[in-house]
Amino acid sequence: MTLQQLSYSLDTFYLLISAVLVMWMAAGFSMLEAGLVRSKNTTEILVKNIMLYAVACTCYLLLGYQLMYGQPELTDYAPAADFFFQVVFVATAMSIVSGAVAERMKLNSFLLFCVVLTAVIYPVQGSWSWGGGFLESAGFSDFAGSGIVHMAGAAAALAGVLLLGPRRGKYGKDGQIYAIPGANMPLAALGTLILWMGWFGFNGGSQLQLSGTENAQIVAQIFVNTNAAAACGAITAFLVMRILWRKADLTMILNGALAGLVAITAEPGEPTAQVACLIGVGAGLLVVFSILALDRLRLDDPVGAISVHGVAGLYGLLVVPLSSADATLSAQLLGAGAIFGWVFGASLIVWLILKVTFGIRVHADEEYQGSDVSDCGVEAYPEFTPSKQN
Amino acid sequence: MTLQQLSYSLDTFYLLISAVLVMWMAAGFSMLEAGLVRSKNTTEILVKNIMLYAVACTCYLLLGYQLMYGQPELTDYAPAADFFFQVVFVATAMSIVSGAVAERMKLNSFLLFCVVLTAVIYPVQGSWSWGGGFLESAGFSDFAGSGIVHMAGAAAALAGVLLLGPRRGKYGKDGQIYAIPGANMPLAALGTLILWMGWFGFNGGSQLQLSGTENAQIVAQIFVNTNAAAACGAITAFLVMRILWRKADLTMILNGALAGLVAITAEPGEPTAQVACLIGVGAGLLVVFSILALDRLRLDDPVGAISVHGVAGLYGLLVVPLSSADATLSAQLLGAGAIFGWVFGASLIVWLILKVTFGIRVHADEEYQGSDVSDCGVEAYPEFTPSKQN
Amino acid sequence: MTLQQLSYSLDTFYLLISAVLVMWMAAGFSMLEAGLVRSKNTTEILVKNIMLYAVACTCYLLLGYQLMYGQPELTDYAPAADFFFQVVFVATAMSIVSGAVAERMKLNSFLLFCVVLTAVIYPVQGSWSWGGGFLESAGFSDFAGSGIVHMAGAAAALAGVLLLGPRRGKYGKDGQIYAIPGANMPLAALGTLILWMGWFGFNGGSQLQLSGTENAQIVAQIFVNTNAAAACGAITAFLVMRILWRKADLTMILNGALAGLVAITAEPGEPTAQVACLIGVGAGLLVVFSILALDRLRLDDPVGAISVHGVAGLYGLLVVPLSSADATLSAQLLGAGAIFGWVFGASLIVWLILKVTFGIRVHADEEYQGSDVSDCGVEAYPEFTPSKQN
Amino acid sequence: MRLIIAIIKPAKLADVRDALSDVGCNGMTVSEVKGFGRQKGLDELYRGTKYRAEFIPKMRLDIAVTAEQCDNVVHAIKDAAYTGNTGDGKVFVLKLEHAVRIRTDETNHDAI
Amino acid sequence: MRLIIAIIKPAKLADVRDALSDVGCNGMTVSEVKGFGRQKGLDELYRGTKYRAEFIPKMRLDIAVTAEQCDNVVHAIKDAAYTGNTGDGKVFVLKLEHAVRIRTDETNHDAI
C-alpha cells in the first residue's frame, strides 16, 4: 500500500461519514416538522419527509448529479463517496420546502414538485458555482451552501407559500394573527439537535479533503465554528424573546440555533471562533424578527423555514467578505440574486402548473379534519384524542 | 510510525465507527417497535429491546463469538474492533424477534430465548459461512447478512409467532382481519430513519477493510447502493399502496425502505446504483404483498418483521447471482435452506420448551390491560389516557 | 504528503468524530429528562437542556478552556479538534445538573449557574488533573472523567438539590414517598440509547490518539469495555428490580446502563471485557440501592442523576486500581475528595448567592401548574390534556 | 331551573359559545365525548386493513339556566350549531333542583 | 322521556352497543370517565416506589329514550355489561323534559 492510497481511503471515509451525518438530517427535519405541526397532520408530514428523501436520492442519481457536475474526474477519493455526499445535500434543500408548506399542501403535488426540484432546478443552479459555472468565475463564494442549498430551498418554499396561502384559522379578517402551536415539543427539540449534529457533516465534509495538516486544521476549525454559531444563535433568540415577551420560547430558540448554523455555512472555516459567535448572534437576531415580520405579511410558515434558511442564508452569504479576503460583496449579491431568481422563478412556474392541473391545496374539509386520516389512512397518535381542536 | 500501522489504525477506526452505527440500530428497532405497538404495551417493548441488546452483547462475549469464529488471527485491525463489530450484529438479529412477537409474549421467556439465540443458535449458523464453515466452501455468498442476520432473525421470529398465536382481537371468527394501529407514528418513522442510518455501518463496515483504493471504492459504492435500495423500496411501497388503496400508508412506506435495505445487504458492493434501485423496487413490492399475505394466513406480526427481514432477506440472497459473478443460485438456495432450517428448527424447540415450562404467552387479562402495568409497573405515557381501548 | 501529516489528519478526524458523538449526548440528556419529568414541565426541561449546551459551549470557548489547559502546544492533531472534544465534555457535566433539579428550579438562575460552572468551577478542577495540575502529579487516574466530569456534575447537582428541596408532593409528612412517574417512557429510552452511543466517543476519544497499533488496540478495547459495562449494568438493575419487586422497571434499567457507563469511564482501556462486565454489575447494583436510599433521605432527584453520575462515578474511580497497575487507592481517594469538595463547595456558594438574590425555586403556583405555560409560554403537548394531575 | 345538555359538532363550539354569550349566558361546562348515531365515522386504513372509527368526536355542553332563559338558550344553540348535515347533534333539557356557587355560597338563580 | 346514564367497564362498550342496537336504540353519547368505588386500581411501581391508581377507567353512556323504551334499555345494558366482578358499574335514570334534534328541529320522541 502507498501513502497515496491510504490518504485516498481516509478521504473517502471522511466524506462517507460526513454524508451519513447529512443523511441523518433527514431525520432531523422529520422530527422538527412532526413536532411543529398539529397532531392531525403529523402522519402526513412524516410521509412527506421520508418520501422526499427517497425521491430526491433517486432523481439526483438518475439525472441531477450529471446535470450539476457532469462526469467529474475525482482522483483523491472514491467518486461514489462524492456522489453520496452531494446527494444528501439535495434532500436537505427539499426538506426545507416541506416545513414551510406544511398542513395544507397536497401530498402528490408536493412529491411531483420534489421530482422537478431535485432533478433539475437545484442541480442547474448548483452547477453555476460548485459545478464550475459562471458564479464560480464571478468569485461567488458559498463554501457549504448557505445560498446554494438553504436559500435555494427557502426560495422554492416561498414560491409555494405564496401560491398556497396560509392555513385556515391562522390569520383573522382584521389582521389578527392566531397562534397554532405544534403538537409535540420534544420532537421539535430532538429534530433540532439532530440537525445540529448533522451539520458537522454538512459543513465539515464540504472541505472535501481531510488529508494534510492544513486540511485537517480547516476541518477542525469548521467544527468549532459551526458549533459556536449555533450556540450563539440559540442564546440570542432566547434573550430576544425573554426581553420582548418575558417567555423562554422553545421554538424560537430552536430556530435561533438553526439560523446560526445556516449563516455560518457560507464560510465556516475562515472566521475565528469568536467571529463565528458574532455571526451566530446576528443570525439569532435576524431570525426572530424575520419570523415576526413574515407573520405580519401573512406569509404562513409553520416551522419558520423561510426565515431560518432563506433570511439567515442570505445573511450568511453577505457576511462572507468580512472573514474571507477573496470574497466581495458584489459577487455575493450577484450569486444570491441569481440563485434566488432562478429557484424562485422556476419553482413558481412549477407550482403554478401543479396548481392548475392537480391542485396544490387540500380540500377545506380535509384541512379541517387533518390530512392524516383522509390521505394517509391513519392518525399519528390514534389512541390519544387531541383535546383542542383548531 | 509505519504506513502499516497507520492503515491498521484507520481500519480499526473504520470498523469501530461502523459498529457504533450498527449499535445505534438498537435504538432504531426500539423506536420502530415502540411506535407500532399500542400504548399499553410500549414500556414493555422498550424493556425488551434494551434488555435484548444487553443480553445479546453479554452472551456473545462470553460464548457466541468463540463459537462462531474461534480465535481468529487478525493482523489488519484490532481484534477488539472485530469483536465489537460482530457483537452488534447479533443484537440486530434478536431485535427482529422482539417486533414480531410483540404485545403478547412473556418478557422472561423472551429473554431466556434471547440467551440461547445469541449464545448458540446464531453463532452456529454464522460459523458455517462467515466463520469459514461448509457454506463458505459451498460458495454461498451473503456479504453483510441478508440471510445470516436478517432471515435468521425472521426464522426465529416465525417459530415464535407460530407457537404464540395472534394478538387477541386481531382476527375475527369468520376470517375478518382487524387493524390494530400502533400508538405513535413519529416514533416509528424515527426508528426507521435510525435504522437507515445505521445500515451504512452494517453494510459499509462488512467490507472489513477500508485501506487501499479498491477497498475504499467498494465501501463508497456500498453506501450509495444501500441508500438507493432503501429509497426505491420506500417509493415502491408508497406507489403500491397509493394504487391499491389510494392511501399513503406511512407504516408500509417504512417497511418498504427497510425491505430495500435488507435485500441489498446480501451484495451491496457489486451492483451499480441503478441495479441497486431495481433490487429496492423488488423488495418494496414483495414486502407489501407479503404483509398482506401473512395477515391472510393469520400470522400476526405487529411490525412486519417477518416480511421485512425474512421475505426480503431471502429475496436478497436469491438476487445475488444477478450482480455477482461468483455466486450461484444453487449455492444461495443451499445457504438459505440451511440457515432457515437450522434457525427455525432450533428456535421452535427452544420456544416449545419455554412454552411447556414457563409459558410464553401473557395471561389474557394481562394482554387486555397491557403488559406495561402488570409487568413493568409503569405505563409509557402515564399522564395521557388512551381514548380508544382495544 | 508525509506519513506524519496523514496521521495528523487521521487523529484529528478521530477526535472530531468522537466529539460529535459526545455532542450528541446533549440530545440524549434532553430526551432522557424530557421523558422523566411530567408533561407540564417538559418544554421547560428542553429549554434548559438546549440552553445549557449553548451556554456551556460559549463560556468554555471564551474562558474555561484557557483556564483548564492554558495554551496547549498540540502537534499530533489540530488544536481546534482538541478544543471541540473538550468543550462537549463541559456540556455533559452541566447536563447532569439539569436532571437532578428538574421540575422546580428557576430557569434564569439555572442558566446563571451554568455560566459559572462551565466558565470557572469545572475548568479549575479539570486543570488539576487533565490540565497537568497537582492531582496528576499525585497519581490520580481518571481516564475519561468518571470523577472529573460525572461526579463533578453530580456534586454541583447535589448542592443545588439540597438548597432547592424536593418537588411538592414527592414526600409525605410522615415519611411517605410518593411516585411521580415521568410522562414519556419512549423518550427516556431513546435518550439512554443516545447516551450509550455517545459514550463511545466520550471514552473512545479520550485516548486522544488513534494512530499506531497500540493506540488503535486500546481504542478498540475501550469500545468493547464501554459496551460491556453498560450491558451488564442494565442486566443487573433489571435482575435486582425483578427480584425485589417482581417488576421490570424500565427507568431503573436505563439508570443501570448509564451507571455502568459512568463507572467504566475512569479506566475503560485496561480491563479485559470480562472485568468490564463485573464493573458494570457493581454499578448496576449500586445505582439501584443508591436511588432507593436517596429517596429515603428525601433528596429528590427526578432522573436519578446523583446516583448515576455521582455514586457510580465515585465507584468508577475507586475500582481503577483493580485493573490499572499505576493507580493507587489513596490517589483515587485524594482526587475524588478534591473534586467533590471543590465542586460541591463552590456550587453551594453560587447556589446560595442565587437563592438570596434571584431565587432558585419557582413559585408554588407555577410549580403546581407547570413551568411550561408560565415560563415558556407553550405546553409540550398542547393538544393532549394530561389526565392525571399531580 | 334547567340543565341543558347539548351535543354538537366540535367545529361549532366557538359559534355556539358566541351565540350563548349574545343571549346572556356566559357559564358552561364542556366535555369531549364520542357520539354514536346516524352519522358514521371515516374509513381509515392501516397496513392494508380497513377499519372504521365508529364513533364521532362531539362536544357536550352542560349549561345551567333559569326556567325563563331556557327556551332562548335552546334556540340559540340550535341556530348556531346547525349545518344541515347528519350529526348536527341534540339538545336535551332536564329539571335542575338546586344550584350552588362554591365561591360565594349563593344558591339557585344567583348561582348560575 | 328518560335520560339513562350508564357507567360500565370499557371492555364492555362493544357488547352494550350491540345490545342497545337489538332493542332498537341506536343513538348514544359516550365519554371516558374515571370511577371511584368499591373496585380498587392496580398497584404500579415506579423506581422502587409503589403507587396505586385510585380511579378506574370507565365508560359513561348517556342515552335519551322514551318512557316506554326505558325499562327495556336498562335491562339490555345490565345484561350486556354484567361480568359479576366488582366494578361492573351502575345505571342511573333521570327524567328528560325536552329533546331537540338540531338538524331537523324535531322535538321530543321524534328527536331521540
Next chain:
Amino acid sequence: MRLIIAIIKPAKLADVRDALSDVGCNGMTVSEVKGFGRQKGLDELYRGTKYRAEFIPKMRLDIAVTAEQCDNVVHAIKDAAYTGNTGDGKVFVLKLEHAVRIRTDETNHDAI
C-alpha cells in the same frame, strides 16, 4: 334520590374525595371537563403570538346519593372545594328516578 353534579378545580379533587369519604359517600364518577365562566385562562405565547386558552380545566364529579344524604354531601363538597378565588365551581342537584347496580341487580338506595 339525587344526582349531584359538582364542577371543581382539578387541584381540589383529592380534598373533595376525602371529604366525601368522611360523610359516608364512597362512589362517584369523575370526568375531565373544560369550564367557561368568569375565570379566564392563562396567556400563552407561541412564536411571538399571544393566545389565551379560553377554557379552564375542571373536574366534574357525578355522585348519586339518597335524598337524605344530599344536603350533607353538597355541604361537604362546598367546604372542600372552596378556595375563595374565581373558578371555584358549581354544584348542581338533579332528581334521580332510578338506580341499578349492574353486578347485583340491586336497585335505588341499595344500588348507590
